[in-house]
Amino acid sequence: MRGTQLRTTLLAPALVAGLVACGDDSSDSASSDSKSADDSSAPAAEVIAVPADQPTIQEAVDVAEPGALILVSPGTYNEEVTVETDDLTIRGLDRNDVIIDGEFARENGIKVFSNGVAVENLSVRNHTGNGVFFTGDYGKGVTLSGYRASYVTAYNNGLYGIYAFSAEDGQIDHSYGSGHPDSAFYVGQCQDCNALLTDNVAENNMLGYSGTNSTGVTIVNSVWRNNRAGIVPNSLYTEAFGPNSGSTIVGNLVEDNNSSTAPESASFAVAFGNGIVIGGGSKIIVERNTVSKHKNAGIVVTDLPTSKDPADDKEKSFKPEGNQVRENVLSQNTFDLAYLTVNYASQPFGNCFEKNSFTSSFPEGIEKSMSCGAPVDTDLGDLSGILARITAGPPAVDYKTVAAPGPQENMPKAATAKAAGAKGPASVDLASITAPKG
Amino acid sequence: MGCGGGSKEASPSTASPGKSGPTTTLFNIPDDKFVDLTGEATVEVNVVDNTFEPSFLQVSPGTRLILTNNGRNEHNVTPVAADSFEKVPTDDFAPGKKASITAPSSPGDLAFYCSIHGTKKLNGQSGVVRVVAG
Numbered sequence: 001m002r003g004t005q006l007r008t009t010l011l012a013p014a015l016v017a018g019l020v021a022c023g024d025d026s027s028d029s030a031s032s033d034s035k036s037a038d039d040s041s042a043p044a045a046e047v048i049a050v051p052a053d054q055p056t057i058q059e060a061v062d063v064a065e066p067g068a069l070i071l072v073s074p075g076t077y078n079e080e081v082t083v084e085t086d087d088l089t090i091r092g093l094d095r096n097d098v099i100i101d102g103e104f105a106r107e108n109g110i111k112v113f114s115n116g117v118a119v120e121n122l123s124v125r126n127h128t129g130n131g132v133f134f135t136g137d138y139g140k141g142v143t144l145s146g147y148r149a150s151y152v153t154a155y156n157n158g159l160y161g162i163y164a165f166s167a168e169d170g171q172i173d174h175s176y177g178s179g180h181p182d183s184a185f186y187v188g189q190c191q192d193c194n195a196l197l198t199d200n201v202a203e204n205n206m207l208g209y210s211g212t213n214s215t216g217v218t219i220v221n222s223v224w225r226n227n228r229a230g231i232v233p234n235s236l237y238t239e240a241f242g243p244n245s246g247s248t249i250v251g252n253l254v255e256d257n258n259s260s261t262a263p264e265s266a267s268f269a270v271a272f273g274n275g276i277v278i279g280g281g282s283k284i285i286v287e288r289n290t291v292s293k294h295k296n297a298g299i300v301v302t303d304l305p306t307s308k309d310p311a312d313d314k315e316k317s318f319k320p321e322g323n324q325v326r327e328n329v330l331s332q333n334t335f336d337l338a339y340l341t342v343n344y345a346s347q348p349f350g351n352c353f354e355k356n357s358f359t360s361s362f363p364e365g366i367e368k369s370m371s372c373g374a375p376v377d378t379d380l381g382d383l384s385g386i387l388a389r390i391t392a393g394p395p396a397v398d399y400k401t402v403a404a405p406g407p408q409e410n411m412p413k414a415a416t417a418k419a420a421g422a423k424g425p426a427s428v429d430l431a432s433i434t435a436p437k438g
Numbered sequence: 439m440g441c442g443g444g445s446k447e448a449s450p451s452t453a454s455p456g457k458s459g460p461t462t463t464l465f466n467i468p469d470d471k472f473v474d475l476t477g478e479a480t481v482e483v484n485v486v487d488n489t490f491e492p493s494f495l496q497v498s499p500g501t502r503l504i505l506t507n508n509g510r511n512e513h514n515v516t517p518v519a520a521d522s523f524e525k526v527p528t529d530d531f532a533p534g535k536k537a538s539i540t541a542p543s544s545p546g547d548l549a550f551y552c553s554i555h556g557t558k559k560l561n562g563q564s565g566v567v568r569v570v571a572g
Contacts, residue, residue, distance in 0.1 A: 084561055107554045113561035129512075129554045137562050139489030140471075159511065165488060165555075189487070238510055239487055267510055310484070310508060 045069045045089075045419040050077075057081045057090065057100070057110075064088055069419035072098045072122060080106040080127075086114045089419035092122030095151050096407045102127030102157070104400055109157070111135070116146040116421045121411035123153040124161075125404070131157045131177070136166035138189060138240055145169050148422035151411040155179045156402055160186045161205070169424040170195040174409065177202045179402030181263035183210035183232070189239045193217050196425035201225075204402050206265045207232045208257070213241040218248045220428055221436075228264060228393055229271035230257040230291075235280035235318035237309040243318040244281040249289060251433035252276075256293040261403075264396035267305060272393030274300050275333065278325075280318030286325045288435040291333065295391040298333035298358070299325055301351050302340040317343045322350040324372060329435045330358040337361040338386060339370060346380040362386045467547075472496040472568055480504060483565075485531075487511045488555035493565035501541040503567065507533050511554075515539065518549035518558050528554065545571045 046068040054060035058081050060070045066087040074097035081090070081100065090110065092098030100109040100122065109124030111133040124131035131154030134147040144167035152175040154161030161177030161184040164170050168190050177184025177200070184202035186209070187195045193216045200222040202208035208224035209231045211217050217233070224230035231254060235243035254275040271277050273295035278284050280303050291298040303317040320341070330336035336358035339351065352372035353361075363369060363380055370380070411417070473492040475481045480502045484491040487509035497503070505526065507513050510533055515526035526537040541548065551557060551564035560566070 082557055084557060084559055111555075111557075111562070113557060133555075135488060135555060135562050137489055137493070137556070137564070139491050139493040139563070139565070142561075236510075238508065310486075 047071055049073065051075070061085065061088065061090070067419065067421065074098055076101050078103055080108055081110040083110065083112040083117055084114055087116040087421040089118045089120065089421055091120040091414060093414055095121045095123060095153060095410045098122040100124045104128060108133050112147060113144065115144060116423060118148040118150065118420060118422045119152055121151040121414045124157065125155050126157070128158040130160045130163040132162045134164045134167045134170065138166045142166070143168055143190070146422040146424060149175055151175065151409070153405065153408045154184065155405055156399055158399060162186070164195065165189055168192055168194050171422065171425040172197045172200060174199045174411070176200065176405060176408050178204040178405050179263065179399050180205040181399045182265050183207035186210045187214045187217050188212040189241055190214050191241050194425060196428060197222060198428065202227060204259060204262045206263055207268055207271065210234065210268070211244060211247070212236050213239045213244055214247070215241065215245045216247065218428060219252060220430070220433060221251045224252060224254045225256050226259045226262070227257045228259050228262050229268065229273070229277060230254040230275045232268065232271055232277045232279060233281050233284060234277070234305065236307040237316060238307050244284070246283045247281070248285045248430065249276060250285070250287050250430050251436060252289045253436040253438065254289055254291040255438060258295045260394040261397055263399040263402065264393060269393055270305055272296070273391050277302065278320055278323050279304055280320055281323060282321040284323045286323070286328065288327050288433060290329045290435045290438045292331045292438050294333040297335045297338035298330040299328060299336070300338040300340065301325065303343055304340070306343070319344045319349060320351055324352055324354070325356065326354045327435070328356045329438070330356060331438070333360070335360050335362045337366050339363065339366060339380070340383050340386055346383045347377050348374055348380065350376045467494060467566055475501070476570060482506065484508055485513050488513070488552065488563045490563060490565040494568070495565070496568045496570055497541050499541060499543045499545070499569055499571065503539045503541065505537045505539070507531050507535050509533055513552045513554060513563070515550050516553045518551060522548055541567055541569050545569050
């Protein structure tokens with residue numbers, strides 16, 4: 001910390017005009033998307049400018065008090081930022097020109113261990129681990145509460161783009177992810193995730209979205225294209241809180257997830273060429289999505305992938321139960337709709353397909369044999385025939401070589417919008433969402 | 439719910455980290471957080487995504503800790519106090535790999551973390567080996 005540096009606040013007399021402007025801006029700022037709407041009676045946040053007040057983002061974080069806004073000017077920041085202070089907002093002034101670059105030598109762009117932290121309007125690239133990482137620690141019984149990533153571009157990181165783990169009450173919005181060997185966006189190991197993903201784009205990743213053992217994730221109004229697989233909520237024995245349950249996937253555009261130019265994860269190679277995969281999940285709603293051009297299935301409900309159960313060291317899968325696939329618009333997939341259980345009987349287990357627009361399915365006539373309300377123990381016959389018809393993925397690609405994305409949309413009024421932190425996800429009117437045009 | 443920021447679970451004390459061997463009372467972690475494994479010549483630490491199980495161990499001097507990466511992610515084991523033990527680097531600790539650390543012969547706390555998923559302040563994936571005499 002440089003003691004002689006100026007730390008500005010919006011209460012400074014010279015900035016009173018700015019305070020008025022901020023108040024005016026807040027009604028349509030990006031932060032108004034979150035439940036953490038501004039409270040005009042609250043004291044103004046401390047603002048720390050980087051590099052004007054502190055030379056690095058980390059040094060700004062280290063001196064910030066809870067509630068502060070760290071406002072980062074354009075530049076490439078070759079640093080790894082660790083956040084251990086609650087309720088900070090870290091915001092770039094220009095999403096495309098504020099870049100945290102790991103140079104393929106550092107592990108994470110920003111890792112957050114504190115509650116209520118928001119990361120906004122910047123890019124994170126070239127880390128060996130993750131772009132932005134929010135986490136508690138399951139082993140110590142610590143769950144992070146409140147996180148948000150808005151208008152963040154994450155690309156060419158060695159695992160995830162935006163990664164929330166043992167964290168609840170979160171939101172990822174208006175963000176972009178490409179070039180990740182696992183997924184662009186991940187929400188996992190949370191019993192009551194209460195997370196919202198909205199208005200995001202994922203392309204050229206192994207998976208657009210992955211969420212392992214996460215209950216209560218809402219994924220809406222986003223685009224998932226040219227990944228190896230699109231949206232993949234899944235259940236694994238290698239993490240706590242399985243199975244994945246109670247998530248909602250509505251109004252997404254999911255197309256052409258058959259990429260030969262995206263990196264690969266061996267664990268999820270089996271997901272290649274599918275749009276939406278419900279892998280061992282339960283009570284997941286997949287509704288009013290537009291899903292097209294997949295070499296395997298548009299939407300598949302399955303017990304795959306398997307994982308080793310530490311309790312008995314055996315490879316197992318979770319039974320998919322009670323998932324509902326309704327009113328989706330599917331076209332040009334090898335199988336628009338598919339259902340496959342490998343380690344369980346060929347029965348619906350309460351999974352159902354209803355009122356979808358589709359032309360092909362496995363098993364054939366899926367909306368008759370697996371209609372919503374059908375007996376859970378209906379014999380579906382031999383389902384293994386689909387295994388021989390699965391198209392395997394192309395060879396793996398080095399994540400470091402995936403082409404960088406073009407410029408992405410900036411957060412409105414980044415220079416003046418108030419700090420909002422992260423108090424929990426916005427509410428969404430699911431009933432108003434329609435299937436997007438393909 | 440919630441962890442209340444970075445310091446509720448483990449607060450750094452004013453004690454200075456030692457440069458070699460264990461340090462004493464580096465973090466104010468209550469005794470009841472520790473799993474008592476004293477008297478065991480070898481103890482197993484399960485490393486998963488993204489935590490050490492157990493995170494807080496109480497062992498006897500010279501106990502050998504066997505750590506196994508049973509997660510899907512890469513991890514490492516980094517000492518909080520530099521030189522208190524040799525770091526287990528990420529490249530040597532891929533999923534499925536094992537590593538070992540031998541507890542020092544003198545009592546004290548040996549704090550560690552995964553630099554990918556934890557911090558020196560013991561937030562995230564981190565832990566403490568407490569070495570007790572007798």
